[in-house]
Amino acid sequence: MLSRGAAASGRALRGAGRAGGQPLARGLRASPRSRSAMPSWVIDRYGRNDVLRFTRDMVFPIIHFPNEVIIKVHAASLNPIDLSMRISCFAGGYGATALNMKRDPLKLKSMDTEFPLTLGRDVSGVIMECGLGVSYFKPGDEVSFKPKRLSHTEAASLPYVGLTAWSAVNQVGGLNQSNCSGKRVLILGASGGVGTFAIQLVKAWGAHVTAVCSHDASTLMKKLGADDVIDYKSGNLEEQLKILPLFDFILDNVGGSTEKWALDLLKKWSGATYVTLVTPFLINMDKLGVADGMLQTGVTVGSKTVKHLFKGVHYRWAFFTPSGPSLDEIAELVDSGKIQPVIDQVFSFSEVPKAFLKLEGGHARGKTVIDVISKK
Template sequence: MEVLKTRALRRSACAAARFWRSKVTPKPPCRGLSTTPARSTVMPAWVIDKYGKNEVLRFTQNMMLPIIHYPNEVIVKVHAASVNPIDVNMRSGYGATALNMKRDPLHMRTKGEEFPLTLGRDVSGVVMECGLDVKYFQPGDEVWAAVPPWKQGTFSEFVVVSGNEISHKPKSLTHIQAASLPYVALTAWSAINKVGGLSEKNCMGKRALILGASGGVGTFAIQIMKAWGAHVTAVCSQDASELVRQLGADEVIDYTLGSVEEQLKSLKLFDFILDNVGGSTEKWALNFLKKWSGATYVTLVTPFLLNMDRLGVADGMLQTGVTVGTKALKIRPVIDQTFPFSEVPEAFLKVERGHARGKTVVHVI
């Protein structure tokens, strides 16, 4: 009872403080919306001040610390983050116009000015501060999240996310392992389930083709589709074939042996094709779909940012799409390489070169 009284008094005090401040000055973003006292105002982070190649990445000790603007937000101390292809693309300016239209003005330094911009979509860490409306998390909770690309990212000491964008981290996963999963898991699950219409109820016996099967999205897609009973054909290089077979692939096509299109002609047609490669594959992949209305081809390359809302990649599905799935399916995190926080540019270069075997993770603390 004493705890409840204390919380009630704290909420009342915060509300009163916000009321009187609004009578005197214009209402600014304030820590009165959170349950913990103010901390330092700056933090270390990797940012960009303009779009370009890898040299635009800049380390700073003086990035403004994120604060809670809305009562449903949570501040997370970042333990690990990972680099996704979208981070490399965003560094180069891909999707900037569309993303700026979705960015909250409160999170922009000036109108129409997104810099300095912190990249990074995946995070695993510990809750440090909660907005007053956050009911399912409290300081000290270990969590993971996929941060939408229109928000400040995770290559920093702290990041602010909405309560519906995070979930409690499975105890079976380390922070490094957990940081490798959220964004690719949501991407794969959304493409397969939301667009492809496949689930554990109707996937048994379906034939699936995964192009670019050894990367982050591909390695997750193999596992979830096999868990649902699909027959999976994976396309990758010869040196990744053992990995994808261990993850459950039934057949492996080695693209280094010649035309993938020609090799696929000897196989039966597919119910579902997931394309993580793009380019020339988009021209011929449809020829390998079964001729029935439910057969689906999904590309995650060319139109990715345009398809974000349709795919539902960052709309709070982490609890249903990843947490439930991980507990039920025993998903294996596939990590290619881990970099210290001081080597974020090197991590970007590794992803930019392609040919990944799983995810590239940054160990922040």
């Protein structure tokens, strides 16, 4: 969260994180600190970069539920979803419907309560306070749990992209350490945050990786372990890929017209799988409402799944999925040296608008990170 001093209280991913959901009457285990306001970057409406507003008066968060923790944020990173949420794709802003459902499932409050909104999905920091139902963490822990070999700035670059890639490759795609060896994997849009993580993940599991990116990212792709690197700017990408052996798994970070031909690159009738991270799920909910949006999404993915199943390949959608156990496995891979953070640029807390502009410019090589603690 883009707040200096603390993040808004968040649900613990482990321990008693499923305990009932009843409000906690100020019961917590805490480290000493004062209840004060904190500096934050917020938005009061959806729009361009100028909607970002710095304030020193953001109310310090409190524990509401027994499975919540409060984190003193040392670093945070930006993701494309933060940019999409800032920009008003529809009247309510990208993902506003899902965001408000998460904040107020029973719709007991006004829709206006989404503002002021603090953007940011990734943090690294230190636990300050824990709800009484939290047993996996304690005040003073570096979360979640931070790999020992990484700084907070490096660690903040991993959770969102790491869990998104893990969801796509493992939970949806079915690949793991025991079955990935020798598999041919194609990653479209490989130089972004999810792509750079996914390359390292499947390489750690023994796959042969073909990465698609622009030429200036090819050195990075090789460094991360890609066996083949294809420059999508050097000619017709579809034709370049068709001359290669067929693939067992495709991760698509690009979407659009790519989906029309990418599935033809898979081995037929062998369990080969195409997973795309570019889905209309949040857009459908924003445009059609929760019920109709989910229905439309289900119809779309269902029809595409059946269509491609008859062609001998599996078609799937994947999303970011929070998971404490998966973060623990990722931390083990990092500490063993098999996965490293890929950071494009680090900004100070005062430079948050510049960081958003960097993200908006596209063509990032890894993550954009905010050093929250630095005073520069």
